Amino acid sequence: MEDVLRELTRVVLAERALGETLEQITGIARRGIPGADASSITLVRGDQPYTAAFSGKVALAADELQYEEGYGPCLDAGRGGVVLRIDDMLTEQRWPDYVVRTAAIGVRSSLSIPLPYQGGVIGALNNYSAEPAAFASPESLSVATDVAEAIAVAVANAEAHHELGEQARNMRIAMESRAVIEQAKGVLMAQQGVDAEQAFEILRAASQRGNRKLRDIAVGVVASTQRRD
Structure with a gap:
């Protein structure tokens, strides 16, 4: 966990495009969050969600399945401000169509963390694994939360730079x-x-x-x- 925090503190926020910063942070998430095979960042602008950055193509594919369905753990986390974890796509009941399609592309478990921003939520950090219950450890949640906060800071910095x-x-x-x-x-x-x-x-x-x-x-x-x- 200390290694992840150290990497996050080295991320340069000023004078960079937001997409470039988020790509770097997403790579840190994939390497640092226990259990993550792939990670992505969903941002919601108005009512439209989109993947702002990803590390691992399966993360992008799983995100886009949610956008097609109009619901899923990362969308619900981003809209509702709640942490959502799926331990096994094969037994999950909350998003029946989505989990069947996601399991078919090789994803068995996921962890979605809301991104806090100015008292609200602007999206979610999504983490995917080919193994069931990959994010069951408290460390996975702790590290993912730290990464989500870094993403929110990066977005806030980019917004402030644009406003200036x-x-x-x-x-x-x-x-x-x-x-x-x-x-x-x-x-x-x-x-x-x-x-x-x-x-x-x-x-x-x-x-x-x-x-x-x-x-x-x-x-x-x-x-x-x-x-x-």
């Missing part, structure tokens, strides 16, 4: 808009002999009449002057 990028973009657009409006005011002040406040009122009135953004009116004023020049 959007804020910077919006600020840049606002500054550009202000600059072109000031240019347009200067043009009107020179052309019509008005002061700054009157120039702004001319722009505002044109914006209202034409039902166009003030910035677009200002761009037109500046462009017309440049064409004459």
Whole structure:
């Protein structure tokens, strides 16, 4: 377990694509969770689940069977925020169609851990094994929970990075808009002999009449002057 925690602390979150980070964490899960032959991460956006990363193709196949059925342990864990374990697909009764199809691709047991995020749940960490009762030990649950928390942190970091990028973009657009409006005011002040406040009122009135953004009116004023020049 200490080895897993050590690997998780070495995962670089900043300045990386979320998918790349999740692929690395999924590999750690597969290697570190006792019993896991394959692992995957299901994220839910709106009502749509998808596999964001996987280690071992059988994990992707088992996930997609759940998406086809519309239910299953990883979906129910991700939606309900509960840990769900299947000790044997051949005797499990809760998801009859799914477990039959999953057993047919060589999966006998699974462990699904919800991913906590800002007071809610955004998906699940899914672990699969070809052996029955592969996740029955307390250590499997403990390690899987630690990995799930690392996944939630990675997702939160990616969301925060995206939000900061959007804020910077919006600020840049606002500054550009202000600059072109000031240019347009200067043009009107020179052309019509008005002061700054009157120039702004001319722009505002044109914006209202034409039902166009003030910035677009200002761009037109500046462009017309440049064409004459």
